[in-house]
């Protein structure tokens with residue numbers, strides 16, 4: 252970076268005070284609000300996350316109400332945002348804060364990082380924004396901004412560069428207004444120093460930017476090529492009886508924990524959809540089914556893999572239904588689906604049942 256750190260901090264803070272978006276979590280220093288916004292924004296864009304932030308606070312206005320809530324209600328308020336581990340961790344964290352900290356968030360980043368689902372970034376955001384602690388944050392936006400400001404030529408995906416970026420972010424964070432500064436860095440990355448075409452002409456710290464000076468900003472940051480995302484073919488048995496479908500609740504720990512779904516799973520190599528449906532219903536429920544018509548073929552992407560869901564209407568032929576994988580099973584009518592929390596991919600075909 253060119254010129255002094257203090258000038259850089261001043262220019263950025265000045266820009267933020269004039270240009271910051273008016274977002275609901277910026278109107279409060281309540282650590283619960285800051286925490287909720289940071290967790291929502293981990294995998295979600297601001298525009299998409301806004302209504303969830305408002306809805307979640309209407310359902311659970313305080314950390315105490317969240318701690319006392321039933322897990323189902325928490326997942327229901329989160330439904331549609333995906334990555335449900337975030338909601339389950341928030342619920343657990345609320346319980347710990349109420350029990351161990353008398354309902355008050357700890358203000359130290361070290362203690363915050365001991366709470367479920369709070370990593371170095373979230374701890375830094377809460378400590379600096381809610382408690383004015385001079386600790387840095389480093390998310391994707393800040394990494395990109397720093398890589399361009401310092402014209403870093405190494406991949407930002409390696410742990411050694413990440414370490415360096417944390418140190419750099421720490422050195423830049425001022426002791427006065429660290430929360431505003433951190434938000435300004437993120438805001439700069441979200442609105443000006445954007446991934447494809449940074450708007451350098453509108454940048455408040457352009458004169459500090461090595462990447463701009465070298466005209467290499469468009470080639471930065473350098474990234475390590477990603478491995479191809481695996482793809483799984485999945486069968487789903489919509490088992491139908493007397494106007495109702497059989498759904499099961501997944502175990503609370505693990506992938507999509509605590510969510511409701513239809514029986515089914517991955518197709519093995521060399522298996523056809525009918526064989527896979529028969530096998531999964533035998534393994535998960537101990538029953539034999541008759542496979543009927545195809546309801547839908549749906550594609551869905553998770554962070555680390557993609558799936559194609561092949562949904563078939565099925566009927567029970569023989570056997571007594573026993574939950575061998577799910578913690579609960581229910582027969583429910585399509586009108587009752589909305590009472591249950593389904594994974595996002597399921598919402599693409601529920602209306603067809």
Ligand code: SF4
Nearest residue numbers: 444451454457460468
């Ligand atoms: S001058 Fe351009 S590349 Fe440098 S920080 Fe500003 S927007 Fe990013």
